[in-house]
Amino acid sequence: MSNPVVIDATPGQSYADITREFEAPAVAVFRAHADPEFFKSWIGPRGYETRITDWDFRTGGGYRFEQGGEEGTFGFRGVFHTVRENELIIQTFEYEGAPDEISVDVIRFEELPGGRSRIVDHSVFASVDALETMMQQGMEVGMREGYEQLDELLAAGR
Structure with missing residues (x-):
């Protein structure tokens, strides 16, 4: 059984607090976010292929990726x-x-007992509408399925 993604989005507010626990240490979960080859193998919904077009993982760096599936x-x-x-x-x-609808994410990686870890993500959107639109367009599904794929890779020793 996979750990649930918990998205706490208070109606009328433009932020969401997202938590997810992992059966792996924080160093492994962080590496999955830092390494572009690892990142592209789990990010997003199942059935989508991810292609990294820009990746400069450092303070002040940037990224860009594309995901393709049946919908485009x-x-x-x-x-x-x-x-x-x-x-x-x-x-x-x-x-x-949805250009100009940028969120700012503060993602913390926390160690838990027994070699486990937790991600705590505070995601701030430009408006209440922007957050609501992301939720309606499947934010929860993409996060849940992506983290499930990450669980599978971590369990396989990646």
Whole structure:
């Protein structure tokens, strides 16, 4: 059984707090976010292929990736504002299909007992509508399926 993604989005607010636990240490979960080859193998919904077009994982660096599936190809980009190894990523996130709707994500990697870990993500959107649109367009499904794929890779020793 997979650990659930918990998205706490208060109606009328433009932010969401997202938590997810993993049966792996924080160093492994952080590496899955830092390494572009690893990242593209789990990010997003099942059935989508991810192609990294830009990846500079460092404070002040940036990224861009595309995901393709039956519904077409979708581009995403952002800037890594702060990277603290195995501990913290502060980044922007923009779906290119909704330009100017950028979220700022503060992602913390926490160690838990027994070699487990937790991601705590505070995601701030430009408006209440922007967050609601992301939720309606399947944010929860993409996160849940992506983290399930990450669980499978980590369990296989990746």
